[in-house]
Amino acid sequence: MKGFDLNLLPVALAIYEERSVSGAARKLDMSQPAVSVALNKLRKSLGDPLFVRTAQGMAPTPRTLTLVDPTRDMLQRLRNDVLASTAFDPASSDRCFTIALSDVGEMTFLPRLLEHLRREAPGASITSVTLPPAELAVALEEGRVDLAVGYFPDLKHRNFFQQRLFSHDFICILSADHPFRGKRLTMKKFLSMGHAVVKAEGRSQEVFEQLLIRNRISRRVVLSTPHFMSIPFVIAASDLIATVPRAVGESFARFAPVRLVEPPIDVTGFDLKQHWHRKYAKDGANAWLRAALVQLFGQ
Missing domain, CATH: 1.10.10.10 (Winged helix-like DNA-binding domain superfamily/Winged helix DNA-binding domain)
Structure with a gap:
């Protein structure tokens, strides 16, 4: 030869x-x-x-x-x-898509995405995973994770592509029967209240925490937790306040007796994006999933 x-x-x-x-x-x-x-x-x-x-x-x-x-x-x-095209037929596919999501991301993205799959790709399924930043980068490169969707500031290497879906900001939640009845908190009222704080490393919540640090604002933290899912139940049964991404607060308000109020300071929104490795930019299934997310959530 x-x-x-x-x-x-x-x-x-x-x-x-x-x-x-x-x-x-x-x-x-x-x-x-x-x-x-x-x-x-x-x-x-x-x-x-x-x-x-x-x-x-x-x-x-x-x-x-x-x-x-x-x-x-x-x-x-x-x-x-x-040489064949990597065209993807969602109607006949039994593909299991693996998506890296935080618990906030699951609340924000999964309900509508699963409904979209039910209509367009009824045989497909989704596995949601949470990985440390370094492990996530390797998993995307190896194809073990198809997309990382949400707030992933660590995925900045040139081998990763990203696409903005929409911007988020923050909202405060109080119990439905809390004595404060206004629509926006004053700083004095905000600082006088006990706070439940979610500390999820590397996630969107850090945007708000860093804003407080820059402005030298110190709250009275009564509860610190790495989990969002307990927050609506804690708030509903107490006089505490929590500041969470707006879409999360709106989700909580649909199933728990909590009320939304604006924070006392303007918070610059942060972008939620989808991230993928350049190796899979032309992959038909990956491209279809990205297009579905843009269709459902893109601004």
């Missing part, structure tokens, strides 16, 4: 099928002289004339007949396995 040009084999196959150099040239979209040159190279490489000109056209030699089926099979496998 050393020095053998595999590009010559399709030329031999085309001449065999067309029984002429000119016909092979048309089929391959090549010039007739170029086909003749390629045939001469192949003859020299294999030490055989390969085709003999007859009244019925270019007749193959026995050596050529041994090449035809392997060459045809090889080209078909290349077309099907290597």
